[in-house]
Amino acid sequence: MTTPPPSSVDEATDGEAAGSEVPAxxxxxxxxxxxxxxxxxxxxxxxxxxxxxxxxxxxxxxxxxxxxxxxxxxxxxxxxxxxxxxxxxxxxxxxxxxxxxxxxxxxxxxxxxxxxxxxxxxxxxxxxxxxxxxxxxxxxxxxxxxxxxxxxxxxxxxxxxxxxxxxxxxxxxxxxxxxxxxxxxxxxxxxxxPTYTGLLVNANSLIGSAQDIVARYDAYRASLEDLVSNVSTLYSAVSTLPDPAATGDSVTLLHVSDLHLNPAGADLVGQVVAQFGVDGVLDTGDVVDWGSPAENQTFGWIGALGVPYVYIRGNHDSAVTAAAVAAQPNAVVLDDTGTTVDGISVVGAPDPRFTPDKDAEGATQTLEETGQELVDYIGTLDDPPSIALVHDPKQAPPLDGVVPLVLAGHTHEREVSVLEDGTRLMVEGSTGGAGLRGLQGEDPTPLSCTVLYLDPATGELTAYDEITLGGLGQSEVTIERTYVEPLPTGDGEEPAPTDQPVQGPALPTP
Structure with missing residues (x-):
């Protein structure tokens, strides 16, 4: 029997082992x-x-x-x-x-x-x-x-x-x-x-600004309390000026606008009504910021004034706001309607916009169209009114020549002008100092209002007092009286020129 060489056996064994690993x-x-x-x-x-x-x-x-x-x-x-x-x-x-x-x-x-x-x-x-x-x-x-x-x-x-x-x-x-x-x-x-994208990129700075505004507001209102307390002293000085009607008999109305929920503005209105013997208040809108029910719970101060309060809706005021104002016992809300205050006929039209509602749909009247609608309403009256109230001055042009005096607000800047056909347009600043937003700038927006003196027989404006409370850093109250009609001076002297301003005192903060 022949035995294979050892090398051959080893090679065969190795081949079988290698072949078995491949399938595995x-x-x-x-x-x-x-x-x-x-x-x-x-x-x-x-x-x-x-x-x-x-x-x-x-x-x-x-x-x-x-x-x-x-x-x-x-x-x-x-x-x-x-x-x-x-x-x-x-x-x-x-x-x-x-x-x-x-x-x-x-x-x-x-x-x-x-x-x-x-x-x-x-x-x-x-x-x-x-x-x-x-x-x-x-x-x-x-x-x-x-x-x-x-x-x-x-x-x-x-x-x-x-x-x-x-x-x-x-x-x-x-x-x-x-x-x-x-x-x-x-x-x-x-x-x-968090990381912000879109318009929220400014969120950090906005939050910081809001916190700063709140901190400044505390100091701001504290200074305003002192300023408002000076109104009585201010009135004593103004009462020495010539009588607006030269007869000792005037209807005194207070024009306010754009309070924007500022309690200091409400305080100012109350002081002026009490000290100046105001017969009624005319509010040309934006009494709040958002028109929300929560804001509308703050109108008790209107009912406490004790005089008629005539109001039109501004672009920040909702229909709910108007209803809340109307619920006050002394308030009248005008919506292409009219009323009478101590014999003075007043009509008014609201702003057609509602700014807080960014999703408002449907066609909105233009400002001039709303002014024209008020003119149409005036055409139904037996006698033209003495005063028309609008919120935005852009509503006034159709009223030119139809009423002698138009009162407006919205711009937060006081301005008095005479339109082409002789109507006087008086734009109030902001009686509420533009609310908290008025504190965002270097100097807060001043609080302002205007006392109007009207002839009770004709309803014509004879004079007005422009009252201004300086904001934070402007610590004074000023008043300027302007005479609309020439004043008889007697002894054959020439009358004072029309619309002559007489500067009243400026009172610093105590």
């Missing part, structure tokens, strides 16, 4: 490819499910919101406030970003909040609770959408009976890993360092 290695390749395929299918299906169904509609405070998870590289959360922009918070890492979009304000919830100040105490807690509930609901919805999407896509892509179950298992692992990564990387300190 090749048998693992299909398995690996198949599982990679399953992972990809589960991931794609879960992502599609999240994109299509991973969102909920939920109330968050007074807002209706959409809350959703969106595939993203860096995770985090984003709050969208159309059309102002968005703010993003890098609060956690992961493949899903939490998106909250405020779609609209629910009128019923917002009105309940505005009309019940007690609800404001817990509004932050309620918003937090609403958001937490929405996120919990979203988590369950997103999980179900991801699992369902993975199972359905595996049926379509792989077409094997057991694949949907495998896809659900893989998607569960992916969701658990995503949640675990989010918890592990949670950064609560990031909530105080």
């Amino acid at each position: 290695r090749r048998s693992w390749v299909p398995v690996l490819v198949r599982w990679l395929q399953r992972v990809v299918v589960a991931l794609v299906g879960a992502t599609l499910g999240v994109l299509l169904l991973g969102r909920v509609e939920a109330p968050i405070g007074p807002f209706d919101a959409t809350v959703a998870f969106t595939p993203a590289i860096s995770g985090g959360a984003e709050l969208e406030i159309p059309p102002l922009g968005a703010l993003a918070v890098d609060a956690y890492d992961g493949p899903l970003r939490l998106d909250v979009q405020l779609r609209r304000v629910d009128q019923v919830r917002a009105q309940a909040l505005a009309t019940d100040p007690a609800q404001l105490d817990g509004v932050v807690d309620r918003v937090s609770a609403d958001l937490r509930t929405a996120v919990e609901q979203l988590a369950w919805t997103t999980g179900a959408a991801a699992l369902g999407g993975a199972a359905l896509f595996s049926v379509i892509a792989l077409r094997r009976t057991r694949e949907p179950f495998i896809a659900v298992g893989l998607a569960t692992v992916l969701l658990a890993g995503t949640a675990g990564l989010g918890v592990a990387t949670w950064r609560p300190e990031a909530l105080s360092q």
Whole structure:
């Protein structure tokens, strides 16, 4: 028997071993490819499910919101406030970003909040609770959408009976890993360092300005209290000037405008009414800033004046504002209508705009058209009125030559002019100093109002006192009397010229 050489046996053994390793290695390749395929299918299906169904509609405070998870590289959360922009918070890492979009304000919830100040105490807690509930609901919805999407896509892509179950298992692992990564990387300190986009880029500076305004307002109103207290002293000095009517008998009306919810402006009105013996107040609008029910609860000072208060709506005043003013026992709201104050006939037309409502739809009358409508109303009267009230001076041109005196506001700058056909247009500044916005500049907007003296027989304007309270840094009260008609001086002397101003005293802050 012949024995093969040892070298031949060794070579054969080595060949058999090498041949057995190749099939073993090749048998693992299909398995690996198949599982990679399953992972990809589960991931794609879960992502599609999240994109299509991973969102909920939920109330968050007074807002209706959409809350959703969106595939993203860096995770985090984003709050969208159309059309102002968005703010993003890098609060956690992961493949899903939490998106909250405020779609609209629910009128019923917002009105309940505005009309019940007690609800404001817990509004932050309620918003937090609403958001937490929405996120919990979203988590369950997103999980179900991801699992369902993975199972359905595996049926379509792989077409094997057991694949949907495998896809659900893989998607569960992916969701658990995503949640675990989010918890592990949670950064609560990031909530105080949001990134702003769109118009909200200026949010930091605006918030800073608002805080600064509030701080300045405390000092501002403290100084105004001293200034308003000087009105009585001021009136004593003015009373020594020549009598406006030269007869000792005048109807005295106070023109105010653009109070913008400034309590100091209301204080000024009360002081002037009391000290100057005012027979009635004529308000040419913008008594508030937003026309909200909460603002409209502050009109008790109007009823406490004790004299007629004639008002037209400004572009910041809502129909609700007008109704709240009309509810005061001494107030009359004019809307292409007229009234009489101590024998003086007054008509008025509101501003057709409502500035706070950015979503107002439908055609809006032009300012000049509203002036013409007031002219049409005047045409129905037996006698033309003595005074017409409008909010914006651009409403006045159609009234030129129809009424002798038109009172307006809106611009926050006092101006007196005579129109082409002889009508006098008196634009008041801001009796409320433009509200808190008046504190934004280097010098706050001064508070101003005008006392009008009219002939009771003819209704003609004979003189007016322009009262100005300087803002912060302008610590004085000034008054300037202007005579509209020539004053008889006696002894054959020439009368004083028409519209001659006589400067009253300037009183510094005590």
